[in-house]
Amino acid sequence: MNKIARVDLTKREVRVQGLDSELVLNYIGGRGWGAKILWDEVPRGVEPFSPENKVVIATGPLTGTYFTGTGKTTLSSKSPLTGAYGDSNVGGRFGVELKQAGFDALIIEGMSVEPVYVKVFDGEVSVEKADHLWGLGSIEAEEALKRELNDRSASCLTIGPAGENLVYFASITSDFGRQAGRTGIGAVLGSKKVKAIVASGSMDIPIYDVDSMIEVAREAYEYCFKNEGQRAWIRQGTMQLILWSNENSALPTRNMSEAIYEKAEMISGDAMESKVKIGNHGCFGCAMPCGQISKVKEGKFAGTVVEGPEYETAAMIGSNCALNSIEEVVKLNRLCDELGLDTISTGSVVAFAIECKRRGLLKEVEADFGDVDGIIRLVEDIAYRRGIGGLLAQGTKRVAERLGGEAVKIAMQIKGLEISAYESRAAPAMALAYGTCDIGAHHNRAWAITYDIKVGRTSYTPDKAKWVIYLQHVRSLFDMLTCCRLPWVELSLPLTYYEELYRAVTGIDRKFDDLLLVAERVYNLTRCIWLREYPYMDRSWDYPPPRWFEEGLPLGPFKGVKLDRESYGRLLDEYYRLRGWDRNGRPTKSKLRSLGLGFVVKELEKLGVDLSEE
Amino acid sequence: MMRLDVLEDKCAVCGVCELTCALTHFKANNPKKSAIRAEMWVLKDDVRIRVRVCRICEEKACVKACPSGALRFNGQRIEVDGALCTLCRSCASACPFGGIFFHKELMVPLVCDLCGGDPQCAKMCPMGALRVVKP
Numbered sequence: 001m002n003k004i005a006r007v008d009l010t011k012r013e014v015r016v017q018g019l020d021s022e023l024v025l026n027y028i029g030g031r032g033w034g035a036k037i038l039w040d041e042v043p044r045g046v047e048p049f050s051p052e053n054k055v056v057i058a059t060g061p062l063t064g065t066y067f068t069g070t071g072k073t074t075l076s077s078k079s080p081l082t083g084a085y086g087d088s089n090v091g092g093r094f095g096v097e098l099k100q101a102g103f104d105a106l107i108i109e110g111m112s113v114e115p116v117y118v119k120v121f122d123g124e125v126s127v128e129k130a131d132h133l134w135g136l137g138s139i140e141a142e143e144a145l146k147r148e149l150n151d152r153s154a155s156c157l158t159i160g161p162a163g164e165n166l167v168y169f170a171s172i173t174s175d176f177g178r179q180a181g182r183t184g185i186g187a188v189l190g191s192k193k194v195k196a197i198v199a200s201g202s203m204d205i206p207i208y209d210v211d212s213m214i215e216v217a218r219e220a221y222e223y224c225f226k227n228e229g230q231r232a233w234i235r236q237g238t239m240q241l242i243l244w245s246n247e248n249s250a251l252p253t254r255n256m257s258e259a260i261y262e263k264a265e266m267i268s269g270d271a272m273e274s275k276v277k278i279g280n281h282g283c284f285g286c287a288m289p290c291g292q293i294s295k296v297k298e299g300k301f302a303g304t305v306v307e308g309p310e311y312e313t314a315a316m317i318g319s320n321c322a323l324n325s326i327e328e329v330v331k332l333n334r335l336c337d338e339l340g341l342d343t344i345s346t347g348s349v350v351a352f353a354i355e356c357k358r359r360g361l362l363k364e365v366e367a368d369f370g371d372v373d374g375i376i377r378l379v380e381d382i383a384y385r386r387g388i389g390g391l392l393a394q395g396t397k398r399v400a401e402r403l404g405g406e407a408v409k410i411a412m413q414i415k416g417l418e419i420s421a422y423e424s425r426a427a428p429a430m431a432l433a434y435g436t437c438d439i440g441a442h443h444n445r446a447w448a449i450t451y452d453i454k455v456g457r458t459s460y461t462p463d464k465a466k467w468v469i470y471l472q473h474v475r476s477l478f479d480m481l482t483c484c485r486l487p488w489v490e491l492s493l494p495l496t497y498y499e500e501l502y503r504a505v506t507g508i509d510r511k512f513d514d515l516l517l518v519a520e521r522v523y524n525l526t527r528c529i530w531l532r533e534y535p536y537m538d539r540s541w542d543y544p545p546p547r548w549f550e551e552g553l554p555l556g557p558f559k560g561v562k563l564d565r566e567s568y569g570r571l572l573d574e575y576y577r578l579r580g581w582d583r584n585g586r587p588t589k590s591k592l593r594s595l596g597l598g599f600v601v602k603e604l605e606k607l608g609v610d611l612s613e614e
Numbered sequence: 615m616m617r618l619d620v621l622e623d624k625c626a627v628c629g630v631c632e633l634t635c636a637l638t639h640f641k642a643n644n645p646k647k648s649a650i651r652a653e654m655w656v657l658k659d660d661v662r663i664r665v666r667v668c669r670i671c672e673e674k675a676c677v678k679a680c681p682s683g684a685l686r687f688n689g690q691r692i693e694v695d696g697a698l699c700t701l702c703r704s705c706a707s708a709c710p711f712g713g714i715f716f717h718k719e720l721m722v723p724l725v726c727d728l729c730g731g732d733p734q735c736a737k738m739c740p741m742g743a744l745r746v747v748k749p
Contacts, residue, residue, distance in 0.1 A: 065643060066633050093629065100646065143656050152653045153646070176656045202646040202717060210641045221630075221738060234626075234741065279663065280741065281654065282628030287740045289626035293661055303659035 001206050005103045005125045007118055009192055010051055010110030014125045019104060025508070026596060028515070029060025030482035031087045032522045033105055034076025038085065039525055039600070041109075044532050044607065048080040048184075049166060049191035051111035057098070057157070057197065058105040060482035061506050064096035064205045064284065066217040068224055068493070069484025071096060071284030073174075075157075079183035080168040081345070081395045082416035082440050085529040086183030089444075089479050090157070091283030091291075092175030094199060097155040101201030108194060117145065117196040121154075122203065130195040134164060137338035138173035145198050154200035160340025162383040163190035167393040169345035169418070173337055177281055177291060177307015181342035183417060183439050184395075208507030216500045220493060224287035227491045234280060237290035238311035239269030245315065245422070248453060249558045250430075252320040252423045254369055255351035256412045256547065259423035260556045261319035271326040272309065281307050288487060296327045306334040315421035316347025321354070322369035335376060339383035345395060348418035350378055352396045353388070355410055361403050364388040409546040414441035415530075425548045426558040427452040429464040432571055435542040436468065436585075438526040444479075446471035447489065457558060460567040465575035473519035480518065521595040524579075524587050528600045531586060535609045538584040542572055582612045589613050615690060616748050618726065618733055620665045624743035627652040627663055631735035631744060638734045639727075640720075647717050649724040650735055665743070666712040668692060668726040676725070679708035685725070696722040 006015045027036045034056040046052040055077045062070050073095035079086025098106070102123040112127070115134040119126050133141045138160035145156055155175055163170035163186035170186030171179045180186075189195075207213050224230050232240060245251040246264040253261040265271060276296055282289025296304040309318075309329050317336065318329045336343045354369055356362035365388055367374030381389030391399055396418055400411035412419045417440020424431040433446035443449075446468045455461070474495070478485040481502065487493040499512045531537055543549075544563065552560035576583060580591030589601050589611050604611060629652060632645035640647050650667040668676075670691060677685045677692065684698035685705055699722050706714040706723060715724040726733075728746075736744040 066637060071629075096629075096645070100644065139656060152655075153651070176654065176661070202719075203644070204647075205643040207643045210637070210643065213643075214637055218738075221740075225740065230740070279623060279661065280626035281661075282626035282740070284629045285633060286626070286628045286630070289628050289740060291626070295660070305656075305659055305661055 001099070001102060001104070001203070003103050004105045004107060005120065006107045006109065007125060007127065008110045009108065009112040009116065009127065009194065012127050014127070026518065027522065028480040028518050029063070029104070030058050030072070030074035030089070030480040031076055031476060032480040032518060033058040034074060034087050035085060035522050035525045035529065037107060038076060038078065039529055042078055046078060048078045048083065048188055051109070051192070053078045053188055055108040055185060055188055056105060057108065058482070059095040059099050060480055061502060062481040062483045064099045065207065065501070065505050066213055067285060067483065067501050068220055068287035068487045069283065069285060071286065072479070072482040072484055073098070074479050074482050075172065075180045075185050077183070077185045077188045079185070079417070079439065080166070080187050081184045081397070084415070084533045085526045086185060086439050087479070088180035088182040088185055089482065090172065090174050090178050090180035091484065092155060092178035093284045094155040094157055094174045095482065096284045097153070097199040097201050099201065099205050100203050101199050102203055106197065108189070108192060111191065112193040115193050115195050117198060118194060120197070120199040122201050133195045135161065137161070138340040139176060139338055141196055142173065142176065145196055149198065149200075151200050154198050156196050156198045158196040159186045159189050159194070160338055160383070162340040163187050164195075165383065165385050165393070166190055167341065167383060167385070168395045169342045169349070170340050171342040173340060177293070177337065178283065179337065179342070181344060182442055184342070186340050207505055209504045212504035213501065216497060216504055220487070220497045221287050223493055224487055224491055229491050230288045233288045233290045233486070233490060236269035236273055237292050239272050239292065239309065239314060241311040242268040242314055243270070249426055249553060249556045250423045250449060252315050252421050254322055255320060255355040255410060256419070256423050257355070257551070258555060259425065259553050263324060264319060266325050267314050267318040267323060267329050275326050276330055283484065286484070288491065290486065294330050296330050299327055301327050301331040304331050304334050306330050306337065309333045312421045313343040313347070316344045317350070320347045320351045320421070321375055323372060323375070324370055328372045331372070332375065332379065335379055339379065341379065341383055344420045345418040346379060346382070348412055349382065349392050349396055350375055352399070352411055353378065353392055356403065356407055359406060361407050362388065409550065412545055412547065414544060415541055417441050419544070422449050424449065424544065425553050425563055426457040426561045428458070428460050428563065428568065428571060429468055431544050431548060431563055431568065432465065432575060433468050433471070435544055435572065436472070436575060438523060438530070445476055447475070458561060460564070460571045462571070462574045465571055465578055468575065469578055472523055473516045476523065477515055477519040480522065521597060524592060524595055524597060525600065527585070527587055528592070528597070528604060531609055532604060532607060535607070539572060542585055543568065586611055615670065616728055616731065616746060617670045618667060618728065618736065619745040619747045620667060620669070621743045621745065622663055622665050624741045625652050625663050625665050626741050627654045628740065630738050630740060634734050634738045638729055647720060647724065649713070649715060649726040651715065668709070668713040669711050671710060675708040675710060676705035676714055679704040685723070691728050692725045694722050694725055699723065
C-alpha cells in the first residue's frame, strides 16, 4: 500500500516507489496524480505514440473503500487526439484489485517490441508475453486472461484491435462492459504493445478509522436505497436520458445537424428495458448499479450481448448516425467495445464521414445515415485502418483539416476531441463547459445543460460561467478521490459525506472547500500542460465548432436558435476573469503561485511561454 | 431454519455483499475476506452471473468432506472449529455452491454464519438479490 509501480517496458524493469506526501496532500489521487506525473515526466513535444509518453493508471483514496461508487480508476496520458493532457476514468473493479495487490498507481512507460501484458498479483508486478492475445477483441482478451490465470476475481484493462492499430480514439475495456473511452489512451497502450493489464490482490485496504467509515457508508447507502431515483437508475441507468435529451432539443442527430431525433423512442431507455435488457452490472460498491446488460433476442443481430448501452453510446452511435432500433445500437455497441473504440468519438467520426460523403467531400465512404450494415463495415474499417478507415482513424479534427473548408465547419470537435452527446446550440453553459473542458469536448467535467434548462436556454448571464467553474471543480474532484459522481448528481447525495469519508479513510481532516481547492489546482495545471505544449494557444481554442454558431436548430421549440458568437465571447471573458486567467485563457502568474504552482510558472518562463503577472 | 435465498438473476456483481461481510466479521476492508462472492462470466452470446455462498444444503457436503471434524452443522448454520482445521480445503472442493473460501491471512475456512441470525449482506444488497428466508 502507498506504493506506485513504475513499469518500464523498454528495459522490462519494474521499480516500486513510495507515495510522497506532496502527491497525497496536494493532488489527492486519480487525475490529480495523472496531471502532476505527466507535468513532471512528459515534457513538451513528446509524441503520443513514442516511448517517452506515459500512461498513469491511478486510484484515489476512496477507491475500493466501503461507499457507493468506489470502483473507479483514472487513466491519464498525452492524448493522440489532442496532443495534450488527456484522461478517462473507468468503473468496474480494476482499481480495487490494484489496491489490494498493493499499489495505488501504475506508471506505464517506455515501449515493448513484442506484445505484452502487465500482471499485478499481490505485490508482484511483471511483464508477460501476450502474443497469444494480440489481435483478440478487448472482451475476448479479458476472458482469455481470466481463464488462463484461473482467477475469476482478477480485473483487467484490455485494448482491442483499434488500440493495436493506433486508432486515435481507441478505448480501454474493463470488466466486460466498462470503458475508459475518451482521449485515445487505448492507442497509447497499443503503441507500447501493451495488450492488457491485469490485477488481482488479497490485501486489506488500510483504513484509518474503520468504524467511522462503516457508519458514514451505511448512512449513505441507506440514503440511496430510500431514494426513488435509485430504482429508476437501476432500471434504465443513463438510458433514461435519451428521451429527456430529445425533449430538450439536445439529442445529437445526424452529425449534430439536428437536436431532435424522430426515432428517439426506438433507441430509448424504454426500448432497452422492454426489448433487450437482461440484467444489471454495477461497479464495485455501488448503491445504484446503473450498468445494464442487454441481449438482442431476435432478428439478424440475435444473440448479441453487451454491457450497456449507455446514453452516450445510444446517442452518438444511435441518433447521431440515425440508427433505427435499440437492437442496432446494441450491435454497434458490442462491436465498438470488442474492437476497443470509444463509442462517443466513433459515433462522431462516422456521422462526420457520412455528412462529408453527402456533401461530396469524401467520396470513398459507402455508409449512410441509418444504414446499419454500412456503418458496421465502416467501423471495422476504422479499427483495422482499411481503406478510408485509415484516414478516419485519426479523428474528426485531422480529417477536417485535411479536407479543409466546409469539412471544418461540420467537424464536431473541440481541441481535437469529439464533442460528446449534448447538442448545445440552445445551451450556452453546456457549450462553455465543452469549450473549456481540459481534455477537449467532454461533458464529464461540467454537465451544465441542466443549468441552461433551469435558467434559460438562450441566456448568457455571468452566473453560467460561475456554475461551469463550480462543476469543473466538484466533478473533477470525484476523479481524484476516485469515485463515481452519480449518487451526488442524480440522487443528491450530500457532498458532506465525501468529506467525512475522506477523513475516516485517510485520517486527514479537510473541509470540502479545501478539497475543491485541489481540484482548482489540478484544473490550472492541466491548462498549463496545454500551454506548455501549444504556447500559441489562445481563446479561439475554447470555442465550439462553427456549426453551432452558424446554423440554427432546424426543428422544435428552439427552431432557429444558434450560439451567438459575441455573447459566447463575453461569457468566456467572465469565465476567464473568475478563474484568474487572462483574456486568452492563460492562467496569470499570481493565480498559479496562489495555488502552489510556482514550479509551473518557472518552467513555462524557461520555455518562453508568455504569462501575465496579474 | 433461517437461510439465505439468492436471486442470481438480480445480482449486479457490485460486491457490496462481499465488503459488508468482510467488514462485519473482520473489520477488514477486504472483499477477499468474505464468505460470499459474486462472479460474472462472459460467454459468446450470454452472460452468466453466479453468487457463491453457503445455502445450508440438505447434504451438508462440507461437513461430510472434512477429514478432521472441523466443520459441523449446529442445527442453524455451519460452524467452524479453527483449532481442528488443517486447511486441506476439502470442504471448499465439496461445496456444490462454491461457497467456502480461504484467505492466506486467516487460518479458517470462510463459511457464511448468517451473521448470527441477522445477515448484513442481505440488508445492504442494492438489488434485492439476497433475501433472508425464515422458517
